[in-house]
Amino acid sequence: MNWLLSIIYLVVFPGILFVLGFAFFAEWLDRKVYARVQRRVGPPFLQPLADFIKLSSKEDVVPEKADNAIFTAAPIISLAAILAAFLYVPVVTATALHVFEGDLIVALYLLTIPTLALFLGGWFSGNLFGQSGAMRVASLLFSYEVPFFLALLAPALMAGTWSMSGIVVYLYGNPLAFVVTIGAFFIAVISLQGKLERLPFDIPDAETEIVGGPMSEYSGRRLALFRLARDAEMVVGAGLIAAVFLGGPWCPFISLDPGYIAWAVGAAFFILKTLIVLGLLILMKSAVARIRVDQMVNVAYKYLIPLALAQMLVVVLVKYMGWF
């Protein structure tokens, strides 16, 4: 029966369906909280799903100048890469579906693919605004990927393993390790905001500046997929941070019996921690203006990267002194 469990794990929980459902929920939460901060009412609960269905049924236009194959492949590839990355995130117990030494690195690379897909989709859309947005995507790539990677190195160094499940297992044993890497946690959240291209870093698809950037020419099903991919990326990114920094399914009453209650509580705690990270992402965007490309590079290289490096130094010192 092990293969059946694996299939349920892959498809239903915590696999594809869970991520997609959570993605819709995250979008709703994002829009609702943003609206309420602005004293608006905000969308009803099923609005993101309704948007997805409606967009899917709309006419799907590929511009004449666009490269059809890449234009179509970009949203699919980005969604696929995000879903693949989620396989390495431990959700229910400390072990994810597939564990090997170095899966953190693989997940990080998989999470970079949507950005590249967005770049290609925008570049080959044949639209001036799409191309200019694609250039912004490409030039910003290193501004947030480098601090994101560096920030996630801190807990990996702490646990002494490149495996996400390994880090979670380490956090099971040493929950206080979070306190040491708290700086890296905030850097990771800020870089994730940049990775997701949300305010104040929504430079590539700035609506009032370059219309919608790489997404300008997308419509119908492809746009629906791209939007879903972005929501899923938000969930997976937040889940990854929740797992690596906050210990994923770790909770104070870990030794529950029987096993399935422990699983349920573990999953609930994972979702709770992901929601905390999501909440930070949402609040971050509610009181800021969009910054410029050059300012974004400044923020990344002047503040985020040096801070991430300092955090790694702290981790090394703590490990050397033998406090953890």
Next chain:
Amino acid sequence: MARVRIPIGPQHPALKEPENFTITLDGERVVGADIRIGYTHRGIEKLMESRSYIQNLYLVERICGICSYTHVYNYTHNVEEVLGLKAPPRAEYIRTLFLELERLHSHLLWVGVAGHEIGFDTLFMYTWQDRELVQDLLEMISGNRVNYAMNTVGGVRRDVSEEQRQKVLKAMDVVEKRCKFYQEMATNEKTLLSRAVGVGILKPSDAIRLCAVGPTARASGIDMDIRRDDPYAVYPELKFNVPTTDTCDVMGRVVVRVLELYEIIGMIRQLMQKLPAGDIKVKAPRRVPEGEAISHTEAPRGEDIHYLHADGTDKPERYKVRTPTMANMPSVAKMLEGVYLADVPITLAAIDPCMGCMDRVLVLKDGKEERNVLEWDRLRKYGIRWYAERGWKQ
């Protein structure tokens, strides 16, 4: 890197009304801007010649959707001047109240739009929420929210009751409190400052040379305000300051407008306290004798000039409007030089453009728009010839 020409408009999310700005880019930097206007030409001036003075009251109001009252004030001022009428003092007070309420909601609208252009939608939502307060006041007094249909030749059409007077005063307290909040929000938020400070520079010398008006000029340190320099309505009886800054950038334009909000609130309070008793209008004849008049007022966006030529019938012979946006357009081309592409929308928005008001002329030849650049000398000669052909003396 090769230079790229990017069209901003006529359809673009940053522009609320269609105009074309073709930006020449060197990388992300703007090296030049080519402005092409005329997309929203509605032929209002010509239309006015075929309508009676009473009907024109409501047409002239529709030149602009935001600063409608300034236009209708200018219009009635011109007609009254030719008629030799004078509106009663109470009417002038109510007119000034409307001019200032309009400026208040126009500036609140602008702060929100500026926030929206740089992605600060929260500020946008807040200011527009409080703009509703002002619009409710206007609706309460006049019965309409945008085009108030309040003015008429010889006075105003509706009176302000004691209850409404109290409500206006009460609402001003709320608006003042909210304005302080915006000031705090706009001057403390690092991301907003980083987008507004040092962007879209217009030096004082350029502002004078390019004839900038209103808050755009005041942000460049030019101390000009028609309300103080050539007072009209009841402005001589009011105490107010004219805020200026010398930063010459977008932030300066934000600061000038936000500081002006307090002056407006102060002025509305004085107006409501001093409001004299008496009639609100005098009867005006339908026919206007031959004559001409010109008037200028300080619209929320700057100096607004109206010219009327009456020929003794009940319709104007010629009416000419020069809106502040028109005067500020040459400055925009200058401001855009050297900014980043990302700063183009906020730089454009900083003059508070109102394209629909601005488009007065569109030259069509064989069904196509003619792009004919007239040098100053040629234009002058053309004008002299045009009048000579019609037998008019200089």
Next chain:
Amino acid sequence: MRMPGKMLPKIVGFVFKKPATVLYPKERLTPPKDLRGKMKFHKDRCISCGACARDCPSGACTMQPKSDGKKRPEFDLDFCTFCAQCAESCPKDAIEMTAEFELAHYRRGEAVVKE
């Protein structure tokens, strides 16, 4: 110190407060009583002078022949700008503005105020 998101602590409380917007068809704001909405025409006061149609700036008010042989105004709300000039021009106060503002109709020509 000027920090990004400095105002956040001040505005985050709005999440739990009632929104400023209302869900219109369910909740309604009452308009001021002097609102210039749909006009009401008092047939008995009309003297068929045509002052309203002459002064109407948008051509919404036109004089139409009626069954009793007289011409009386009709108001096409598709064209109306709600300036209330007709009410002001009327020498007999036969036209009155009401605060009714929900004037949407399914077809053109349905929104006409007749006698």
